[in-house]
Amino acid sequence: MDPIGWTAERIREGTATGDIDPVEVVERTLERIRSRNPRINAFLYTDEAGALRAAERVQERVRRGGPPGWLLGVPVAVKDNQCTAGTPTTAGSAMLDGYRPPYAAHVVERIQEEGGIIVGKTNLDEFGMGSSCEHSAFGPVRHPQDPERTPGGSSGGSAAAVADGMACLATGSDTGGSIRLPASLCGIVGLKPTYGRVSRHGLVAYASSMDQIGPLARGVRDAALMMNALAGRDPRDATSSSRPVPDYRADLERGVRGLRLGLMEESMGEGLDAEVERAVRGAAEALRDQGAEVVPCSLPHTAYAATAYYVTAMAEASSNLARYDGVRYGFRAPASSAAALVAGSRGRGFGLEVKRRVLLGAFVLSAGYADAYYRKAARIRTLVRRDFERAFATGLDALIGPTCPHRAIRLGERVDDPVRMYLEDVHTVSANLAGLPAVSVPAGKAGDGLPAGVQILGGPFEEGTILRIGRAVEKARGGARLLDGET
Amino acid sequence: MSTTYEMVIGVEVHARLATRSKMFCGCANRFGAAPGTLACPVCAGLPGSLPVPNRRAFELGLRVCLALSCRIGRSTRFDRKHYFYPDLPKNYQITQYDEPLGVDGRMEVDLPKEGILPVRIRRVHLEEDAGKNLHGREGGSSLVDLNRAGAPLVEIVTEPDFRSPSQAKAFLQALQRLLRTLEVSNANMEEGSLRGEPNLSLRPAGADALGVKTEIKNLNSFGAVERALRREAERQRGILEAGGRVRPETLLWDEGRGETRPMRSKEEAHDYRYFPEPDIPPVRLDAGWVEEIRGGLAELPLARRRRFERAYGLDAAEAGILTEERALADAFEACVRAYPRPADVSRFYQKEVRRLLNEKGWRMQDFPVPPEQIARLLRLVEEGGLNPAQARACLAEAASTGRPVDAVRKEKGLEQLRDASRLSRVVAGVVAEHPRAVEHVRRGKEAKAVGHLMGVIMRETGGRADPKAARSLLVRALREAAGEGRGNAGVP
Numbered sequence: 013m014d015p016i017g018w019t020a021e022r023i024r025e026g027t028a029t030g031d032i033d034p035v036e037v038v039e040r041t042l043e044r045i046r047s048r049n050p051r052i053n054a055f056l057y058t059d060e061a062g063a064l065r066a067a068e069r070v071q072e073r074v075r076r077g078g079p080p081g082w083l084l085g086v087p088v089a090v091k092d093n094q095c096t097a098g099t100p101t102t103a104g105s106a107m108l109d110g111y112r113p114p115y116a117a118h119v120v121e122r123i124q125e126e127g128g129i130i131v132g133k134t135n136l137d138e139f140g141m142g143s144s145c146e147h148s149a150f151g152p153v154r155h156p157q158d159p160e161r162t163p164g165g166s167s168g169g170s171a172a173a174v175a176d177g178m179a180c181l182a183t184g185s186d187t188g189g190s191i192r193l194p195a196s197l198c199g200i201v202g203l204k205p206t207y208g209r210v211s212r213h214g215l216v217a218y219a220s221s222m223d224q225i226g227p228l229a230r231g232v233r234d235a236a237l238m239m240n241a242l243a244g245r246d247p248r249d250a251t252s253s254s255r256p257v258p259d260y261r262a263d264l265e266r267g268v269r270g271l272r273l274g275l276m277e278e279s280m281g282e283g284l285d286a287e288v289e290r291a292v293r294g295a296a297e298a299l300r301d302q303g304a305e306v307v308p309c310s311l312p313h314t315a316y317a318a319t320a321y322y323v324t325a326m327a328e329a330s331s332n333l334a335r336y337d338g339v340r341y342g343f344r345a346p347a348s349s350a351a352a353l354v355a356g357s358r359g360r361g362f363g364l365e366v367k368r369r370v371l372l373g374a375f376v377l378s379a380g381y382a383d384a385y386y387r388k389a390a391r392i393r394t395l396v397r398r399d400f401e402r403a404f405a406t407g408l409d410a411l412i413g414p415t416c417p418h419r420a421i422r423l424g425e426r427v428d429d430p431v432r433m434y435l436e437d438v439h440t441v442s443a444n445l446a447g448l449p450a451v452s453v454p455a456g457k458a459g460d461g462l463p464a465g466v467q468i469l470g471g472p473f474e475e476g477t478i479l480r481i482g483r484a485v486e487k488a489r490g491g492a493r494l495l496d497g498e499t
Numbered sequence: 500m501s502t503t504y505e506m507v508i509g510v511e512v513h514a515r516l517a518t519r520s521k522m523f524c525g526c527a528n529r530f531g532a533a534p535g536t537l538a539c540p541v542c543a544g545l546p547g548s549l550p551v552p553n554r555r556a557f558e559l560g561l562r563v564c565l566a567l568s569c570r571i572g573r574s575t576r577f578d579r580k581h582y583f584y585p586d587l588p589k590n591y592q593i594t595q596y597d598e599p600l601g602v603d604g605r606m607e608v609d610l611p612k613e614g615i616l617p618v619r620i621r622r623v624h625l626e627e628d629a630g631k632n633l634h635g636r637e638g639g640s641s642l643v644d645l646n647r648a649g650a651p652l653v654e655i656v657t658e659p660d661f662r663s664p665s666q667a668k669a670f671l672q673a674l675q676r677l678l679r680t681l682e683v684s685n686a687n688m689e690e691g692s693l694r695g696e697p698n699l700s701l702r703p704a705g706a707d708a709l710g711v712k713t714e715i716k717n718l719n720s721f722g723a724v725e726r727a728l729r730r731e732a733e734r735q736r737g738i739l740e741a742g743g744r745v746r747p748e749t750l751l752w753d754e755g756r757g758e759t760r761p762m763r764s765k766e767e768a769h770d771y772r773y774f775p776e777p778d779i780p781p782v783r784l785d786a787g788w789v790e791e792i793r794g795g796l797a798e799l800p801l802a803r804r805r806r807f808e809r810a811y812g813l814d815a816a817e818a819g820i821l822t823e824e825r826a827l828a829d830a831f832e833a834c835v836r837a838y839p840r841p842a843d844v845s846r847f848y849q850k851e852v853r854r855l856l857n858e859k860g861w862r863m864q865d866f867p868v869p870p871e872q873i874a875r876l877l878r879l880v881e882e883g884g885l886n887p888a889q890a891r892a893c894l895a896e897a898a899s900t901g902r903p904v905d906a907v908r909k910e911k912g913l914e915q916l917r918d919a920s921r922l923s924r925v926v927a928g929v930v931a932e933h934p935r936a937v938e939h940v941r942r943g944k945e946a947k948a949v950g951h952l953m954g955v956i957m958r959e960t961g962g963r964a965d966p967k968a969a970r971s972l973l974v975r976a977l978r979e980a981a982g983e984g985r986g987n988a989g990v991p
Contacts (some may be wrong), residue, residue: 025534053738087794094547095546095547101546101547103546108546111546112549113540113545113546114538115545117547144643212547212549213547213548215547216546216547217547217778219777220777220778221777247551248549248551249549249551249778250549250550250552250778250779250780251778251780253779268859290574301887324783326965327774328774328777330772331579331591331772331774333590334581334589334590334591335546335589335590337585337590339585339643340543340545340588340694341543341545350585350641351583354583354585374772377773377774377957378770378772379579379770379772381775382772386774458722459762471737486806
């Protein structure tokens with residue numbers, strides 16, 4: 013038996029019936045990590061003993077005839093900005109090197125309750141600030157298919173781990189595209205849920221009004237399965253929604269006949285890689301073939317979305333990261349006064365990109381500038397949200413467009429050009445500004461084999477609808493396979 | 500030529516809300532626990548921790564807003580206020596900036612000599628407290644105690660409506676009574692659960708424009724508020740008279756030296772970079788909820804004092820003392836319901852009960868003798884069942900044992916003498932010893948004679964004689980004695 017490459021659904025069912033031994037699945041997965049991670053650097057930490065113990069508990073649970081759990085026996089990777097009790101949680105930052113949280117994130121608890129087996133913590137851009145995983149304090153993640161390329165970011169470790177079979181599923185977090193972008197570049201599925209659908213309790217905050225945790229999987233069905241485990245009300249997060257959670261797999265096979273989809277015009281023009289455009293148009297065509305109506309749709313304020321996003325995200329980041337001062341936990345620079353301790357710890361503990369965003373964020377909030385920057389961005393945010401409300405009010409069920417303007421880029425290609433790097437997120441940030449769910453699904457590959465994703469964006473809490481559309485794309489376009497070609 | 504200056508004073512007050520748990524987490528909101536024992540990931544600002552607002556804190560905050568007649572919006576929200584300080588775990592404080600809980604309120608302060616001073620309340624809002632730095636321990640290092648971090652505070656800001664330090668002090672005292680009456684806060688300045696930070700500027704008398712103000716912190720008593728303001732007014736006057744300019748700054752009061760000193764060594768313009776707290780959605784202040792809180796609002800001290808004067812015919816001073824503490828006012832009213840002689844009840848509470856409280860070091864809310872028992876005691880005194888000294892002894896005994904007045908009285912042998920034969924003997928003896936009283940009865944002055952001899956009987960029985968029974972026996976005995984005499988005179 014080689015469970016590498018199996019779907020989560022298959023592992024879950026096999027484990028529940030006793031046909032699959034979860035310990036064997038985990039052993040094989042850990043072996044895979046051992047052999048492949050040194051090259052890819054997707055994992056910052058693997059907890060072999062913990063994973064094996066968890067697998068034994070699943071065995072026991074099956075023996076006792078306990079509830080199956082949505083993730084029974086499934087090896088899961090967790091992005092390292094989500095707290096795991098007693099095991100390292102660095103958020104990709106030297107500031108938190110060696111930090112072990114005393115409590116677990118809500119999503120970590122949920123994964124464990126549902127029988128999932130956490131195999132390790134994945135690499136990311138420091139505090140989620142980046143689109144290429146080159147801003148990790150612990151070295152970049154490499155694309156499984158081409159080690160000279162980036163898998164995208166900031167959930168690049170999670171995306172690479174899933175794409176490469178080092179985990180069956182992974183959590184990511186998405187503030188401006190950090191789940192969808194690496195999913196698109198690694199040829200897998202990544203869903204950013206509606207803001208408030210998944211609890212942020214235990215998620216190391218980047219920009220609180222936009223951060224959202226979501227699943228990365230090789231297939232839409234598995235992403236839906238994982239959403240069943242992650243979604244739901246958590247009283248420890250005041251922004252968490254109390255809406256009931258449906259079974260996100262229920263409507264996946266219903267097809268798209270009769271759905272009205274808007275092709276986001278503004279994202280199909282200038283600056284879009286021809287291969288990506290071909291993939292997106294191909295996906296749109298496939299949906300039309302299956303009975304959906306695809307119409308052009310304009311969101312006029314999209315042009316300002318990236319600017320508004322960065323101003324807002326940096327402002328919130330400057331505030332959220334103020335707590336890293338060397339006083340209570342994390343990196344502490346030696347110093348002889350309280351002020352020097354704070355300045356030294358922050359000066360040395362944070363990486364360049366984080367410092368850039370913290371400084372810019374403090375600036376846009378400062379007296380005399382907040383009106384021109386922070387508050388103006390807040391107004392643009394409202395306009396972007398209204399664009400979407402208007403589009404959905406005209407009877408559109410979902411919107412489609414590219415996830416990323418291009419396919420995986422080379423390491424170092426943009427790392428020194430922050431403005432160009434920020435534009436990686438140009439198509440993804442709108443969903444975060446508006447709090448809407450969006451999923452990236454593989455839409456095809458070019459001659460060089462590098463994948464491109466199509467983004468499907470829905471109304472509030474319409475995760476089921478966009479996953480259903482994603483499922484139709486996946487069926488038509490072939491979906492994800494393991495990137496290394498071994499299976 | 501010297502200028503006369505007018506003081507312009509405003510006050511900013513922080514009161515710690517008397518909730519069970521903290522403002523944004525489930526940790527206990529308590530004073531005096533061992534350092535670091537009341538703290539969780541939220542208090543420590545650990546990565547990934549999130550604030551969840553305490554509903555009870557809103558209720559208490561709304562009580563304050565309603566009692567101060569503030570305008571209350573339909574929704575309110577929190578903001579982040581940023582500054583780096585080791586006792587502030589997140590390096591920002593969750594507070595309310597441009598959508599506070601209440602605005603534009605007012606309060607009337609009754610000044611002993613000047614009468615009623617109307618004070619405008621600028622705003623009332625909720626926020627979290629910081630931790631506490633502990634210096635000079637463990638080889639010169641400093642520690643941070645997070646027990647207080649995240650404790651719920653209500654901040655109340657007045658307009659600059661005070662013209663003297665004593666007015667500001669009287670306001671703080673009145674506000675303390677109000678907060679305690681509303682059961683919103685212990686409002687104890689020495690414990691730090693009530694902190695008053697006044698600001699002061701001077702201007703030439705009669706001028707409209709405001710001068711440059713300074714703010715004073717570290718005031719641990721009402722007296723300190725008054726002293727610090729006096730001292731600061733002198734300091735500013737000195738500067739102005741020398742032709743100088745007052746610097747806008749925050750000063751710390753040094754109670755030992757009786758002077759203020761600048762809090763920061765150099766002038767730092769703080770930019771707090773406020774923005775809406777994204778972790779907490781705006782809180783809707785549902786009208787039904789607000790009305791429910793209004794309905795449950797306790798009567799405010801000043802209103803109650805006026806009602807006491809009106810309804811019970813007490814004078815202002817007496818009513819003032821009774822309403823200073825809610826527990827006392829409540830007890831007084833309950834007692835009057837059972838024994839409707841307000842003047843007697845008031846006197847008894849202010850004299851006997853107060854004496855006992857002072858003796859034992861109790862607070863009124865801990866006083867163990869219920870008002871109904873006080874009423875019983877007063878009735879016994881009225882009926883002559885107890886003399887004042889006995890009543891006092893009974894009260895002390897009831898207070899320390901927690902037993903009812905009648906039981907105490909019995910134990911002490913102070914219960915009524917009702918036994919007819921024993922009473923008759925006492926009465927007969929008294930009548931025999933007072934022939935002049937019998938003479939009075941004969942001359943139609945029975946009431947006078949009865950009144951006089953009842954006093955004698957009570958004295959002789961140590962106040963124990965059942966007044967009703969004794970009186971009827973006495974009347975009968977007197978009439979008989981008087982009749983016998985008349986018989987001798989040959990009346991038909």
